[in-house]
Amino acid sequence: MNSSSYPNQKFDHQNVATGVPVAGFQQQHANVHQLVEGPWSSGLCDCFSDCSTCCLTCWCPCITFGRIADIVDKGSSSCSVSGALFLVISLVTGCGCLYSACYRSKMRQQYMLKGGPCGDCLVHFCCETCALSQEYRELKARGFDMSLGWHGNLERQNRGLEMAPTAPVMEHGMIR
Template identity: 35%
Template sequence: MSSKMVIRQPQPVMVSQDSDEWGSGICDCCENAPECCFAFWCFWCFACKTSKDYGQCLCLPLLDLFRTGITPAVTMSMRASMRQRYGIKGTMCKDCVYSTFCTACTWCQMSREMKRRNIQIVLVSAKTS
């Protein structure tokens, strides 16, 4: 007679408590003052870094330099993409207004949102006796 011992490992459970709203307002730059200063003093470097962190081409924001209209298309598209990826409520109209009149603040808000939602998952090993 053979006996089998079955051990069931604890499974990781991930509970998402993300909201369908932005984690910070468009003017909440005080939440991360060094990042806000970086965006103010070296905007294009900050936008390129944020774009790369989001998984897009490093130089993508530089295309906004060549815009023919008033609205920065790349900034607006990145904001709309981020809303889609994270399930954030909003409208293209708001994306357009924020991207056009608050460009640096928009990039700061997107950067804060990525940091807030990019929670590292840590698996802790179970002790066996």
């Protein structure tokens, strides 16, 4: 959808269907450079706007990260494998933040989210819990049920489409 195809319409990245990353749009259209990065749905320090996510991330950041990675990777890596890898890297090297920062960058590119004045690595290094919580809230705001994972969300979306009526129900014949 570029300005030459639809002269009276401008692309609004915030009105992209929930759960559909902007990256798919970018690959299909030549005028990608016209897209602008948009804001996050919540701020980095808005952790207490979703207390359950904040608590989960404080006590078990590997679960939060695993769920984020599953969605960002579109199901190609499982929640448990990503979370376990994050945990091992964190315990062995203390640098799990470097691994999770890669996913923040990937997520920002998929959804055309603005980067802050600090790089993704610095954000995760200085405030891992806040960064993971913000990413989790962002995916929830885009319509993902984080506990279902990528495949569960696809199934839920497909089930919703299958249940939609395709044609009106007609009564049997004419009665005289």
